[in-house]
Amino acid sequence: MKTDLAHYKPVMQELSFTLAISLLVISCSPDQTAYQNPAQKSSGIPRIQKDLARNYPAGVTLNGAQRRSVGMKIWQNESGGKISGLTHWNEGEEFPSLGIGHFIWYPRGFNGRWTETWPEFVKFAQNKGVRGIPSPALLPDCPWNNRVVFQRDFNGTALTALRSWLVTNIDVQTEFIMAKSQAALPRIMASAPASQRTRIEANYGKVATTPNGIYALIDYVNFKGDGTNPRERYKGQGWGLMWVLAEMRPVPRGQAAAREFAAAAKRCLDRRVQNSPPDRGEQRWTAGWHNRCNTYAAPF
Numbered sequence: 001m002k003t004d005l006a007h008y009k010p011v012m013q014e015l016s017f018t019l020a021i022s023l024l025v026i027s028c029s030p031d032q033t034a035y036q037n038p039a040q041k042s043s044g045i046p047r048i049q050k051d052l053a054r055n056y057p058a059g060v061t062l063n064g065a066q067r068r069s070v071g072m073k074i075w076q077n078e079s080g081g082k083i084s085g086l087t088h089w090n091e092g093e094e095f096p097s098l099g100i101g102h103f104i105w106y107p108r109g110f111n112g113r114w115t116e117t118w119p120e121f122v123k124f125a126q127n128k129g130v131r132g133i134p135s136p137a138l139l140p141d142c143p144w145n146n147r148v149v150f151q152r153d154f155n156g157t158a159l160t161a162l163r164s165w166l167v168t169n170i171d172v173q174t175e176f177i178m179a180k181s182q183a184a185l186p187r188i189m190a191s192a193p194a195s196q197r198t199r200i201e202a203n204y205g206k207v208a209t210t211p212n213g214i215y216a217l218i219d220y221v222n223f224k225g226d227g228t229n230p231r232e233r234y235k236g237q238g239w240g241l242m243w244v245l246a247e248m249r250p251v252p253r254g255q256a257a258a259r260e261f262a263a264a265a266k267r268c269l270d271r272r273v274q275n276s277p278p279d280r281g282e283q284r285w286t287a288g289w290h291n292r293c294n295t296y297a298a299p300f
Helices: 018-026 048-055 064-079 119-128 147-152 159-166 168-183 184-191 196-206 211-224 241-247 253-275 282-297
Strands: none
Touching: 048 147, 064 168, 064 211, 064 282, 119 168, 159 168, 159 184, 168 211, 168 282, 184 196, 196 211, 196 241, 196 282, 211 253, 211 282, 241 253, 253 282
16 A cells, blocks of 8 residues: 555535635534633624625635645645554654544543544544444544553554555545634634634635635644634633634735735744643644645645
8 A cells, every 4th residue: 555645536526615615514612712812702793694704705716636735735744645644643642643634532531622523523424424434433532542552553453444444535534624624714703802803804815815825724723723722722822723813914815815824823833832831842843833834825
């Protein structure tokens, strides 16, 4: 089996990354607290869908080759496009990361600050009618309790079967990542303070006018989340998509917006490292994070 992306065969329908699609998959969670930078609670927003539909600019459409490129870039970003990277456990972390999007899966008894996405992906795949999901993947909790056990079993039957299933289902993983990104804007607008919504909406629209801008919005949600989870913050400041859009400086739409999105993402991630607990040693990830953000500024 080759360790490249030749197995990727997209079967998704044409993606138009516009608000109209986003609103079809709106999933605002009642337990999400408001974005607080500056510290401010989100007020009621009964007309949010109507306002967004009226003001959001038309996006661009990704053709088949561009959709393929998005899936390939995400896999490359997370694990160098290697099959071995489809089941990974970072040193110093309490959980494995699986699939092209490195979906997080918590062992039993661990409840971290990061949003757990593997069980959500498995449910998504089941709802799509995907067959042959390995039985360990269906468990509610990761059956490997720590990295030592995981690494010991890396070439065993269970993890080998899981990688084989994942490499033949790249399309549904990419579709899941896209669906998560499409759901992000309504969630962000529901969580952001009123004073920031216009800026966030405008910046989202500017970035979504180029194929690489759409890729940036898709990949960043998978990479660092939508920014609405109050647990994913250090010293009250987050780094997900909401925070990046709020961080962006004034620029015109198009490639200038894609470049500024990349720069704003790096600023948010640098701030995360500065605010992080020293014992996590997050500085070691800065170069890789910056390299990933730099891909957002490169036109397809």
